[in-house]
Amino acid sequence: MLLAEEAGLDLVEISPNAVPPVVKILDLGKLKYANQKKAAEARKNQKVIEIKEIKMRPNIDDHDYETKMKAVRRFFEEGDKVKLTLRFRGREMAHMELGMQLLNKVREEVATIAKVEAEPKLEGRQMMMVLAPR
16 A cells, blocks of 8 residues: 555555455556546447338339338348338238238348348237348
């Protein structure tokens, strides 16, 4: 403790459970600052994966489908997950197989760049499937 006082620095306990306890003489303010900077750098470099949602109807037209698929591919290039939602209205509820065919078509089209994270499932009037980039 005397050595630390003479140097004008702090006595920092590194390993309190060791016998005898391990301590270091250093500037505590500088240590905290360095740790804070290291944590900020780690936060800056991490990629936040978002879930983007694409909504469709089971009887979607070809051009509309191509436009939606272009957006899906762009989302995968950015590293985001995609949640495909099919909304059924009125009599479309009687033809769930059309929605399943559409989701299978999407799955086959993006099979090289994405994998299915959540299989298609029906929740009320909506059928959903989640895809993640490979």
